[in-house]
Amino acid sequence: MDLQLSGRVAVVTGASKGIGLAVARTLAEEGAHVVAASRTVPDAKVSHVAVDLMDPEAPAQVVAHAVREFGGVDILVNNAGGPPPGVTLPRAGFLTPDDAGWRAMFEFNLFAVVRMIRAAVPVMLERGGGSIVNVSSTMARQPSAMNVDYGAAKAAVLAIGKSLSEEFGPQGIRVNTVSPGPVLTDWWTKDGGAAEVFAGFVGSDRDSVIKEVAPAMMNLTTGRLVHPQEIADAVALLVSPRSGGTTGAEVVIDGGQLKEI
Incomplete structure (x- = not known):
């Protein structure tokens, strides 16, 4: 199936390994111009921007690079997330992370996403629309005594996707969420x-x-x-024009972890 991604400009965060690397490679194989935002260089045919997304200025730098190199942004995949630098997950108990731990978790998993979207949306609007996929987690919908701060940040990412799809859908920007289980x-x-x-x-x-x-x-x-490529395949379909009628959706890829209706 032709995903109609040839020539489109895609920004993928956290693209040096895991899910992000699989997404970057898949979009590049489909013919997209991929801008990979990560601290280390990914093993893929992409245009790399070395940034730390904990830096509030980094998202604007990534989008500016995409505009310079390829003329704009059509696709944004907010994949970067997980434990902030220096943090090991899982960690048990609400009382374990202190205020600094909560701030770092939200900075990496929520505020970096907010800033990337804020930087990309005006550029997408200039091009008549675009597609955003935010990577959340099943922990957003299955609260646990493990990784409480991480689950809360990912729940916020899920909520933001719903809100953005309502605001910018009429202007041609689709916003969807992929929620992986353990990958x-x-x-x-x-x-x-x-x-x-x-x-x-x-x-x-x-x-x-x-x-x-x-x-x-x-x-x-x-x-x-779950294998990273299984997430990447879903992301590629969601950002494709072939999914033009899909916005505000959450796609769960979790090996059957979530059981509720």
């Missing part, structure tokens, strides 16, 4: 990552957590963590 990225697999933290909680080891313990604890119907 097999280095957030789980790296030394000291989520799998090792979980292993410490339950007295297991990293490989067992990834293959057996985490899927069972999270009640994943598929019995496995």
Whole structure:
């Protein structure tokens, strides 16, 4: 299926690894001009902007780069998120993060998204419209005693997507949300990552957590963590004109984690 993305300009944040890298590669393979915003250079055929999205000035710099290089922005994928620099997730309990921890979590997972959208929307409007996909999380809709601050930030991202779709839909900008469940990225697999933290909680080891313990604890119907490419494929379809009638939607890709109607 031709996604009609050839020649379109896409900005992808957090594009150096995991979901963001899979999204950047997929959009580039579909013919889009991809601007990858990340602290490190991604292994993909993209135009890279080295930025730290904790810096309030970074989003405007990314959009300015896209305008300079390719003339504008048609697509924005707000993928950057997760633990801020220096933070390890999961962490248990509401009392664990202090005010500074909450601020850092919201700065990275919410305010960076707000600023990217604020920078991109005027440019999209000049081009007659565009498509925005924000990456949230199933933790936005399944509160837990784990990662309370992260879940709250991602719930805000989900709410913002709904509001923006109402405001800018009539002007040609579609806004949708993708909410992954647990995804097999280095957030789980790296030394000291989520799998090792979980292993410490339950007295297991990293490989067992990834293959057996985490899927069972999270009640994943598929019995496995989601692959980054499965998220990227959904994002590519959502930003495509082939999804022109879809806005204000949330697409959940979670291996069957969420059970409610």
